[in-house]
Every structure is written in C-alpha cells, then in structure tokens.
Amino acid sequence: xxxxxxxxxxxxxxxxxxxxxxxxxxxxxxxxxxxxxxxxxxxxxxxxxxxxxxxxxxxxxxxxxxxxxxxxxxxxxxxxxxxxxxxxxxxxxxxxxxxxxxxxxxxxxxxxxxxxxxxxxxxxxxxxxxxxxxxxxxxxxxxxxxxxxxxxxxxxxxxxxxxxxxxxxxxxxxxxxxxxxxxxxxxxxxxxxxxxxxxxxxxxxxxxxxxxxxxxxxxxxxxxxxxxxxxxxxxxxxxxxxxxxxxxxxxxxxxxxxxxxxxxxxxxxxxxxxxxxxxxxxxxxxxxxxxxxxxxxxxxxxxxxxxxxxxxxxxxxxxxxxxxxxxxxxxxxxxxxxxxxxxxxxxxxxxxxxxxxxxxxxxxxxxxxxxxxxxxxxxxxxxxxxxxxxxxxxxxxxxxxxxxxxxxxxxxxxxxxxxxxxxxxxxxxxxxxxxxxxxxxxxxxxxxxxxxxxxxxxxxxxxxxxxxxxxxxxxxxxxxxxxxxxxxxxxxxxxxxxxxxxxxxxxxxxxxxxxxxxxxxxxxxxxxxxxxxxxxxxxxxxxxxxxxxxxxxxxxxxxxxxxxxxxxxxxxxxxxxxxxxxxxxxxxx
Numbered sequence: 001x002x003x004x005x006x007x008x009x010x011x012x013x014x015x016x017x018x019x020x021x022x023x024x025x026x027x028x029x030x031x032x033x034x035x036x037x038x039x040x041x042x043x044x045x046x047x048x049x050x051x052x053x054x055x056x057x058x059x060x061x062x063x064x065x066x067x068x069x070x071x072x073x074x075x076x077x078x079x080x081x082x083x084x085x086x087x088x089x090x091x092x093x094x095x096x097x098x099x100x101x102x103x104x105x106x107x108x109x110x111x112x113x114x115x116x117x118x119x120x121x122x123x124x125x126x127x128x129x130x131x132x133x134x135x136x137x138x139x140x141x142x143x144x145x146x147x148x149x150x151x152x153x154x155x156x157x158x159x160x161x162x163x164x165x166x167x168x169x170x171x172x173x174x175x176x177x178x179x180x181x182x183x184x185x186x187x188x189x190x191x192x193x194x195x196x197x198x199x200x201x202x203x204x205x206x207x208x209x210x211x212x213x214x215x216x217x218x219x220x221x222x223x224x225x226x227x228x229x230x231x232x233x234x235x236x237x238x239x240x241x242x243x244x245x246x247x248x249x250x251x252x253x254x255x256x257x258x259x260x261x262x263x264x265x266x267x268x269x270x271x272x273x274x275x276x277x278x279x280x281x282x283x284x285x286x287x288x289x290x291x292x293x294x295x296x297x298x299x300x301x302x303x304x305x306x307x308x309x310x311x312x313x314x315x316x317x318x319x320x321x322x323x324x325x326x327x328x329x330x331x332x333x334x335x336x337x338x339x340x341x342x343x344x345x346x347x348x349x350x351x352x353x354x355x356x357x358x359x360x361x362x363x364x365x366x367x368x369x370x371x372x373x374x375x376x377x378x379x380x381x382x383x384x385x386x387x388x389x390x391x392x393x394x395x396x397x398x399x400x401x402x403x404x405x406x407x408x409x410x411x412x413x414x415x416x417x418x419x420x421x422x423x424x425x426x427x428x429x430x431x432x433x434x435x436x437x438x439x440x441x442x443x444x445x446x447x448x449x450x451x452x453x454x455x456x457x458x459x460x461x462x463x464x465x466x467x468x469x470x471x472x473x474x475x476x477x478x479x480x481x482x483x484x485x486x487x488x489x490x491x492x493x494x495x496x497x498x499x500x501x502x503x504x505x506x507x508x509x510x511x512x513x514x515x516x517x518x519x520x521x522x523x524x525x526x527x528x529x530x531x532x533x534x535x536x537x538x539x540x541x542x543x544x545x546x547x548x549x550x551x552x553x554x555x556x557x558x559x560x561x562x563x564x565x566x567x568x569x570x571x572x573x574x575x576x577x578x579x580x581x582x583x584x585x586x587x588x589x
Contacts, residue, residue: 028160028299030057030152032106032132035077038152040144043137044108047118048126055105055132058153060146074103077149079142081110092122096131106132110140160300167191167304171311181315185209185289188308192301194293195220198270198312201287201384203232204392220292232267234288239268266290266297268305272313284384286316320387327390330355331407334414338365340462348458358403362419363461365452366429367468368393368436370411370445371476389413389436389445396435400428416461419454426451426486433484448476448483478587505585512575512582514565527565528583530558535580539570 033053035041046053058075061068063084072078078099085092099107107126111118118135126133167187174183181198188196189209197208197220208220225237267290289309291297333351337359342348352359370389390408397404397415404417420428429449450472455464467487474490475483510517516524516531530548537543545555559570569575 028153028157029075030149030156031055032057032077034152035106035145035149036134038145038148040140040148041134041136043140044134046132047135048123048133049106049129049131050127051130052106052132055130057105057149060149062142062146069098069102072099072102072104075105077106077108077145078104079108079136079145089119090121092119093125096122096125096129096133100129100131104131106134108134108136108140108145110136110138160303164300164303164307168307171307175311175314175318179315180319181312182207182209184308184311184315188289188291188304191304192291192293192297194291194297194301196308197232197290197292199232199234199288199290200388201234201285202388203234203288204388205230205232206287223292232288232290237267239288266302266305268302268309270309270312270316272317286313286384323387327387327408330405331409334405334407334416335409337458338414338462338465342458345458352405355405356403357405357416358418359405359416359458359461362454362456363416363464364419364425364454365461365464365468366415366417366432366449367465367472368413368415368433368447368449369472369476370447371482372411385445386411389447392436393432396432400432414465422486422488426484426489429484446482448472448479449485450475451484451486453487509582509585512566512578513586516565517582517586527558527562528586530555531562531566531569531579532583534559534562535576535583 031053032055035057036044036046036053056075057077059073060077060079061071061073063078063080068078068084082089085095096107109118118133123133125131170187171184174187185196185198185207186209195208195210198206200206205226210220225233227233267288270286270289272284272286289305289312291301291305333355336342337348349360368389370386386408390406390413393408393413393415394406397406397417401417404415406413406415408414419425429451433449450468450470452464452467452471455461471485471487471490472483475485477483478485506517513528515521516528519525530544530550533544533548534541537547541552541555541559544550545552548555550558563569566579567575569579
C-alpha cells in the first residue's frame, strides 16, 4: 500500500460530523496537551502558544547553551532554564521563531534567578506562532519529565501495535467468514471514527460507511474531491493525506447546530496480485480505500487504512474470481446464441430465464467496443478496466431494463434489451453512453456503439448481432472511435457492407477518385471534403461556400482542380453518382 503526504484536493466544505474522543486509535505519540497532564509537570502553566497544544511530542531535550540549533529535532519538547539567555533575554523572541522553523513541539522554561519575568514580546511571539511556551515550576525536574515523555510514548506505541494486531485478526475473521467490502468499510469507520469509502480503480464508490449517525453519505460524496457523477477523482487525488480543506465562507453558520470543520482525508491504493520477487511485474491496482474526518489523520489511522486495503484486496480478488467464472459462463452462452448455435428455442429461453434474462420478446442488440487504437490503459490493468466497463454497462442498462442481458467479451460489451422504435432506442443508448462515460471516469476510454434492428424471436438474434457489428464498424470509422450508429441509419453503407469482396470496392473507389482515394498528399483529404460538400448541396456554389466558410472564388478554384482530377462531374450525373459512392467507400473501415 502506498501513501504520500498531500494537501487537500477535496476543496472547502461544511460537515455535520466529527470523530468522538472514544473513536479510533490513540496517537502513537503524546501531544503537548498530554505532556501538560503528566505528573512531572505539576506546577507548570501554559503562558503562550495555546493554538499548538495538539503538536506531537516525539522526544525531549535540554538546552544548556543558546547555540543548540544543530541538535534540535522536529517534535522535540525543549526544556531549559533561563541561564542560556540570561545576558540577552530579548533574544528569546527570535529563538522561538527559529525553533518553530525547526519543527519544535514546545518549550518548557524555568525562569528562576536568571530571569525574573518572561518578556511579553516572547509570549506574543509564541501566540502568533502557535508554539506552546510553558513556564515550569521551580520544583520540576527535567529528568523526571524526560522519563515520563519517553515512557508515555513507548506505552502508546505498544498499545497501537496491540490494537493493530487485534484489528488485523478481526479483518481476517471477516474475510475468512465471507464478509464483503461493506463489512471492511464499516469496521474501518468504527475504528477510526471517521467516514470510510471503498472505490473502484477509476474512483466509482462501491461502499461508503460513516461512524456517526449524524453523518450521511450525501455529505461525504458532496465534497469537491468527488465529481458530479459521484466518482472519487483518483486522477487528481494521489494516495496520501489532506490537511487544509477549509469551510466554505458563504455557507459558514454559527449557532444553528451545524458544525463548520476543517476536513482531513486520507486514501491508500488497494493492491492485489503481487507477483513473486523473482518476477518484476508490479502489483495490480484494484481501487482505493478512503477515510474522511474532521480530526487529523495520524500514522495509526494510515496503518488501519493499509490493513483495511489488504483485506479489501482479498475480498475484491475473491469477487473477481467468482465473477470471472460466472461471466465466462454467461458470455459463452450469449455468444453461442448470437452465432446461431441453437439446439432448441425453448431451451435457450428457459436457460436465459434462469440467468435473469428475458429473450422471449422483440430484442434490440447493442454492441459497445473500446477503440483499441486510442486506448491507453496499462496492460496490467486491462482486465480490470474491461470488467469495470462491463459493470458500468450492466448498472445503467439494468436501471431501465432489469431483464436485459449484458455480457462482456474481450473489448466488447453486448447488450440484449427490449426493442423500441429507432429514434427512441437511439436516444436510450445515448443516455446509456453518457452514464457509462461519466465525468472523466469511463470517459477516459473511447468506445463506439452499434445498434441492430429489432429481432423477432431467438432465431433472429444472430443476424441482428451482425447488424449491430456493422453499425459499430461504420460508426467507429466515421466518428473517430466514439460513434453511435443504428443499422437503419447506415444508408448506402448497408449496401456497400453487403459486398463480400471489399477489394473490389476499393478498386472501384480508386478508379473513380484517382489519387483522391489516397492520403498521399495532405490536400487530398480537404479536396474530398470539398467534393462531398458540393454533392451534398447539389452543386450550389453559394451554399457550399457558406457551409465550408470558403470565399466564392476559392471554391471556384477548387472545383476546377477537382474536375482536372476526377472529370467533369458538374455536367455528368452518372459521374456524380459514382463519386458519391466512391467517397463513402473511402470512409469504410
């Protein structure tokens, strides 16, 4: 599991929940507030820097000379008497600023006989920096404080280790007992006291659980690290922790029961399928596990996230294995039907019904296929992304037609759904495509869709599948990998695709168009476009010029050039028909 520090990408947001004191693991190290409660700190009082009481104290040190900076470590509690600054007490203000830059946790100062009173400027500097300045009592012993800080931190870390082991045992029991991702998510939310979510590789939320009854899924999914479709922006949110998601100013309310909070979040990658060390293949990315809360997420929380991610990887891998077997079984059945291998119509309908499908009605077949030329999916994630692609189609289609058959095969998804009139089924598929692409999730993979005419009866499904494939091929070629075509909208392509010998079609196009049938020169594509526009506008020069945004004389020049290359098409209607067919053949895949 990987996790790196990161500032917020979640944006500003108000939440109505916060982790309670009893939630989650305690911090591995003491805070300044914890240190002030130690027995050895009796008589000590905080005189400045109260905003920094949550600073973590990793260790303690004693300053005996003012030039201690080379030995200062982040997270230290610096203990000192006034002796090192007895000659220049006014230097204390600058020393505090330097200590803060070095990441010091707090300063405990004995004034004693060397300093009657701590300078007011130093107190103000501590407040401004949020660096706790503690006035120690005269009977406070440095050794006692250092020992209790060390002992307290060791005890806390021992507790964290024990609790981590206990949580791992609980997770193993859940996975072995057949638990799902919702169980893993729920346990993580209970342990950390914040909201937890598991997402797919591309950020689709699979489950979301909150620790408090007041929190709702809508409050979490409404954050700006989710897009409008509810997808966690994995491409903008690398694994790590956010610390600065401030409340939205206009929505900040006081006294109405709504708590304005600084939101912290953390997420780790769910990895699975790691190969032996001898092999260099990386682990497979299976998704993300994310925690959201109003308190600071600590190292212990990240350990829980990583443990939950390991458990989630086991659950997802198990689900994938089961789904792969079931999916192959369903896909093989559908492909056998679409290939015309039907032993008995009644048996096909009965078997389809057992799988939750209704094929005993007019069926339209839609085939969605990823454009392999533009697909940049990493090879190690190809299978996962294809499964997500098929799952997305299953989800959106089932909302409209729960008895539709949706299966994935290679880079394709095949959908057999209730037939509708052409205009309506096209609009329906356009809605499906929009939902599958989402807002940056599935849309990162370009795909085209072909739709068949209604098939009456199981015996007509095989021809309908071929119709959908032909519509898909034409749409992908004409719309650059993102087409959606109905077979009935193919026009002359329906006739051209019926020609068995495609080389004869190409030869015809080359004979009619000459060099324009190729892309040997960059200008040929533009000339073909001009020729097509002229034919579309019945050789009306004025209308064609407006459509192409050409000057009238420019178009006249192009017409002359075209007639030199293909013949006097402005005078010969038979040549115009041949040119129109040849231009369509050039566009064929």
